[in-house]
Amino acid sequence: MSIELRNVNYFYSDNLINSYQALDNINLTINDGDIVAIAGETGAGKSTLAEIIAGLLTPTSGNVFVDGANIYANKNKNEKILAKKAKQKIGMVFQYSDRQLFEETVEKDIAFAPKEMRFSDEIIKEKVSCAMNLMGISEDMKEAVPYNLSGGEKKRVAIAGILSFSPKYLILDEPTVGLDAFYRDEILKLILHLNKKENTTIVLISHSMETIAEIANKIIVMKGGKILKHDTVYNIFNDKKLLNEAKLKQPKITAFLKKLKDVGLNVKTDIIKFDDGVKNIIEALR
Numbered sequence: 001m002s003i004e005l006r007n008v009n010y011f012y013s014d015n016l017i018n019s020y021q022a023l024d025n026i027n028l029t030i031n032d033g034d035i036v037a038i039a040g041e042t043g044a045g046k047s048t049l050a051e052i053i054a055g056l057l058t059p060t061s062g063n064v065f066v067d068g069a070n071i072y073a074n075k076n077k078n079e080k081i082l083a084k085k086a087k088q089k090i091g092m093v094f095q096y097s098d099r100q101l102f103e104e105t106v107e108k109d110i111a112f113a114p115k116e117m118r119f120s121d122e123i124i125k126e127k128v129s130c131a132m133n134l135m136g137i138s139e140d141m142k143e144a145v146p147y148n149l150s151g152g153e154k155k156r157v158a159i160a161g162i163l164s165f166s167p168k169y170l171i172l173d174e175p176t177v178g179l180d181a182f183y184r185d186e187i188l189k190l191i192l193h194l195n196k197k198e199n200t201t202i203v204l205i206s207h208s209m210e211t212i213a214e215i216a217n218k219i220i221v222m223k224g225g226k227i228l229k230h231d232t233v234y235n236i237f238n239d240k241k242l243l244n245e246a247k248l249k250q251p252k253i254t255a256f257l258k259k260l261k262d263v264g265l266n267v268k269t270d271i272i273k274f275d276d277g278v279k280n281i282i283e284a285l286r
């Protein structure tokens with residue numbers, strides 16, 4: 001099963017005269033079990049693409065299929081029911097948490113989606129408490145007003161509110177921005193756990209090449225509303241021409257290995273994960 005985009009275009013428009021093409025003929029398949037990163041400079045169209053994949057923004061033209069169902073189909077009642085069902089398999093954590101949080105307490109916010117999906121009260125309680133545990137949200141935060149929380153706390157509540165309905169496809173738009181280092185690492189661990197143990201497919205927008213190198217297996221590189229390349233992390237990070245064009249960088253460890261090589265240490269220069277790089281340097285020094 002998979003998410004498929006076929007000939008997707010998206011125009012933002014204030015009125016008929018002013019419109020701006022944010023996505024330009026996107027064709028894309030995201031396979032079950034992938035952790036795919038979306039990378040590209042600000043304005044490349046990453047968030048727009050993510051919201052279209054998540055079923056939140058109707059393409060101006062083109063189609064999006066989730067496990068074979070067209071999630072924007074609305075010709076008749078049957079199509080609409082199938083589309084709604086398919087959309088419920090997807091959860092999206094927004095770049096800005098304020099867009100996600102709207103209930104009057106933290107607990108209500110986290111319980112919102114499972115309630116919408118009409119789970120029993122008992123199951124809802126269990127799902128909420130499980131999501132709170134995963135995000136390190138303490139019992140005494142339950143009654144807090146989301147609006148009054150710090151940026152990092154809001155982010156954790158927003159993520160908990162998505163985890164509470166265990167989506168099969170999880171889309172995260174810069175989830176670690178504004179978080180303390182501790183929670184950043186926790187979220188990355190959680191993403192890997194969900195992917196490996198719960199078989200959750202992950203779409204991750206990130207500006208951190210190191211984060212992408214650590215956890216993703218594929219990267220979609222975007223520029224000016226187009227996909228420049230969709231390939232393995234290894235192939236993307238070793239394509240210098242592409243990285244330049246998209247204004248992206250190699251992970252720091254890769255650049256560091258290159259510098260060591262230039263001064264005569266016999267290391268590999270195509271390693272992208274930090275731990276692998278360290279191992280290689282130690283071997284070269286022996």
Ligand SMILES: Nc1ncnc2c1ncn2[C@@H]1O[C@H](COP(=O)(O)OP(=O)(O)O)[C@@H](O)[C@H]1O
Pocket residue numbers: 012013020021022040041042043044045046047048049
């Ligand atoms: N609500 C909007 N109205 C008009 N233009 C928008 C809107 N949201 C985004 N855009 C424009 O669409 C382009 C892509 O934006 P976005 O998908 O947010 O890019 P990214 O997430 O890669 O920074 C940008 O040029 C941005 O200015």
Ligand SMILES: [Mg+2]
Pocket residue numbers: 046047048095173
């Ligand atoms: Mg964005």
